[in-house]
Amino acid sequence: MIERAAIAACCALACALSAPAVSMAAEAGPAPAASRAAGKKAGGMVAVGAGNHLPVYPPSPEEAVIPMKAFEIDRLPVTNGDYLAFVTKNPKWRRGQVPRLLADARYLQHWKGPLELGPDADPDAPVTRVSWFAAKAYCEAQGKHLPTENEWEYAAAASETSPDGRSDPAFTARLLGWYSRPTPKVLPKVGQGAPNHWGAQDMHGLVWEWVLDFGSTMVSSDSREDGDPDKMRFCGASAINAGDKEDYAAFMRYAFRSSLQGPYTVGNLGFRCAR
């Protein structure tokens, strides 16, 4: 019972305090990363080396350390220009053609037309307002796949200098600084963030990104946990064992993903692919 009470308190506190905590972090955070030469196209992938992924919220004690094989991930988020080429080639994914089952009414709403970007969608800015189904189809059309949550988080844990920057307060504070800023109406071009250890850019600071198994890892699925499946992973028992209790940025990513549904499109949710 004590544990349950503690869990409830942890959950309530975390949820209630998240907003002010973020604002404070933003004020205290360092200046944004230095601008780099903007990548023109999202073409090109970077190699992410094999290693151990330490999820912030392991779904079970056996998954506290996840051995990762080497894989490749897009250096940059998929841009409006890239996505325009995709829908030009694949009419079924054009705005107005996609069934509501696979993308909600706001799908590519900021584009001027089904095959025209217009002033609110810079060709070099990340494409957003795409559903999970659309993002998945795009990656498959390139012979790639949407990164799994583990792949994405593993690649995104890298700072500019280390494969795991999560223990660097300056790194995490900078991520939170972004989370506290409103999304501009017209998103900036990709490629302006500093490359991380693997060479990937804009994994933080530009848009949220879809993952293949969004929302599925939020909850403990360990049947040995006394049969009370109500223990949500991030507000529950395993949150106490969370790898890094300071990593609010990851907390928000996991929470955000778990609220998504496949057809959802959001103005600051884009994607990149892996293979």
Next chain:
Amino acid sequence: MRSWLLAIALLAPTAAFAADGHPTLPASKVETGGDSLYVLDGKYTDQDGKAVTLAKFRGKPVLISMFYATCPHACPMLVSDVKRIESELDPALRKELQIVLVTFDPDRDTPDALSKLRDLHKVEKDRWTFLRTDPGTVRELAAVLGIRYRFTPDGAIGHSSVITLLDRDGAVAGRVEGVRQPADDIVRKLNAMKK
């Protein structure tokens, strides 16, 4: 950026679970009365090894769900839940109703395994279909049905249990989330589909 606040606010309602300590995940929400599932072009294989698409079931009311054959608790309960719904139906409607169960686990659930499972549950062969497909289509169907799932290190699959009712055109007409849940609503909707 308020999306994450929304995310946290939305977490609570997504937490619906099955009983018995079986690995489960909350289901996500699905709108009813939308598009037909039959726009999906995923390729499936049935328990007899025959290639099918979901559109095969067009014209009939369908209860569709997802499971895996080595599942110890929730999946047998799922079958008994479907049988319970069936037992409350108007006999004429029941005769038409198609039950479609798609496995999360195409690696282990071969057509032979599916066929044995159908025999094990002693279901009517002309109305119950067990399907497997590729992992990408499994993910796609799960997303459409609002079913969350994940493979666990011990070989089990944590998943939400959802029985979805499709109307004769393949649009979602109702859902039952969780196992051993009241099914009055779906029974009423099914009976209303009687020709």
